[in-house]
Amino acid sequence: MEFWIIGVVNKRRVKYWVQTVKNLKHPIKIFAYQEFIESSLVKVDNQVTIRIESPSEDFETDRFLLKQGIKQARVSKSDIDQLKFDKGIIRYSSQWYKGWLLTLNQIQEKVNAIKNIKFMNSPNAIALMFDKLNCQKHLSNNSIRVPENYGQIESYDHLQTLVMKHKVGRLFIKPFYGSSASGVMAYQTNSSGRESIVSSIELVTSESSNRLYNNLKIRRYNNKQDIKSIINLMAENRIYCEAWIPKKSVNGMVSDIRVLVINNKACHFVLRKSKSPITNTHLGNVKADINDAIVNWGQNLVDKIKNIAEDAAKTFPDSFYCGVDIAVSNANKAYILEVNAFGDLLLDNYHEGLNTYEMELKEWQNKYHIIYNLR
Amino acid sequence: MIQEKIKTYNGKEIIRYEQGMSIDSNLGYIIYLDYDEGNDSTITNHLKDIIDNNHVDNLNTLIIGCWAEPFEDSCQNIIDFMIDKKDYFQKLEAFFCGDMESEECEISWIIQANYEGYLACFPNLKHFGVRGGTELQLGVINHTNLKSLVLEAGGLSKEVVNSVMTANLPELETLHLWLGTDEYGGNSEINQFHKLLFGTQFPHLKHLGLMDCDYVDEIALTLKDAVILDRIETLDLSMGTLSDDGAQELFFNDNLKKLKHLNLRYHFLSDECMHKLKAKFGQLVNLVDQGEVDEYDGEIYRYVEVAE
Known part of the structure; x- marks a missing residue:
């Protein structure tokens, strides 16, 4: 089996996956989005697994996606060329999304005619997870509890x-x-x-x-x-x-949970604690592990959370892994807040001794019976 | 921000009351509604159940938590219900209204009630507390058994502070006021405390907290020569915007050495100033939670610990 990754070349998300695959001595090719779409791909010799990575954290990729989204233009091509990097600025996100959607479609079209290629997360699944409103509707239609x-x-x-x-x-x-x-x-x-x-x-x-x-x-x-x-x-x-679901507290802090579901199994678990209603970890909040949740909430509730995460993931049959964000109310009801196609960048977090990428690869190999030799 | 519920009150462990539960006089109870519980459940229905099930005589410690929409509706109906049924609640020793976490409702959004006449209905009450300053009124307070009065708010109004400062509470031992900030309705003034600090009001007071206050530096200055320091054990100036200016006043105030505890937790003191206070007051002063000032356009901002 051969692995390809399409993402922001040289950024950490790509590097982590490439390293994990190389550790198991599988061949891997790296593509930028544009490079892949413009490649003259017609057939492959081996079984190929494609992983599409997050387009985040890169200004040149933003520029490319904005140009891809030009048909929904808020900003023209020449203006895009003139755009200056402005750290953190929020602009043109729907045009950006249209560009991302088109890019995902083009990736799908490229491989449609070719046998022996599998996506870990399909372009369609990624597109749906990225569109948060539709994603919530999709979950609700599948009887998964989401906030009203x-x-x-x-x-x-x-x-x-x-x-x-x-x-x-x-x-x-x-x-x-x-x-x-x-x-x-x-x-x-x-x-x-x-x-x-x-x-x-x-x-x-x-x-x-x-x-x-x-x-x-x-x-x-x-x-x-x-x-x-x-x-x-x-x-x-x-x-x-x-x-706004009033979230259950842990040790005097507001908390929610990210569960990484791989191959329909709840694996890595992050309890995110915060002093504000916004609990996402990159905002300087405190991360705790599953044991903290078990100590405070009990095994039953943690199991319930894992179950709803798995149920949510199962509604995306062509997604092999996803990060499910969950809020638990005081009445111990679990609500799905979001499902993230790229929700596996959880550093220093291990499940059965494996980090998120190692676990994904192991499960993928199990699913497709590749002989492996991990660690 | 408040993100945990009260665990013990009146010396009793607090558990959540659920419908049909029998009441154990060795425990305290909190009644609250969950966000996703459904609309037919109300706090007063729970109270009614306790009366109807003949459990009310064991109820001595009661906390009211989140009612349906505390940011939209006042808890006046709960207070009025208890006044109306006062004969049933004569065993009540401790009552607190508004114990909710910020995720349920932030403190300044809690719409409180008018408690005029409430305390008089429950002569055995020893502990009374309220969280939330919005629409809070206490009226005339006259109670011969009350030992502790705790008012927690992002801002306490001048009128509420006036009710407290003119109250007749001969047995009061603990008074905690979270004065808050004007942005959230706090408009009390330093001169409202003169009578308390320099007089004989609340003759049994042991623990005084003027907390979460954005003019705590002024309080520190006023405490110079305040006779109240001769009779209290604890002075709590925590959660406020204490700066080096206020700390300087405290440093030169030798009367503070008579205290058993001086709580200055959450402050904006310099390392040097903290060092000086520690050297002078030693173990009796609490200086944890050193805050950092916010600077914006060359202006310095200090925020109280609990406001929103």
């Missing part, structure tokens, strides 16, 4: 209409596309008109324009004008809202 979804928000005024219509005062607002906490907002309001947003979004106002950045710091906005600006700017790139 109130749909797309067109604007700040539209948000007010939704709040009135559904009589709901606490919401999580999320971008359709995006990963981890990027652009996620915990929004509160009540009928006296008070409002607040807690988010990693930083609003930068100037005379000419307002801009939004993703920031490592969690900020709170209480001012209506700021909140209006943020929602309206975010809505340009499509956002939706869902019920």
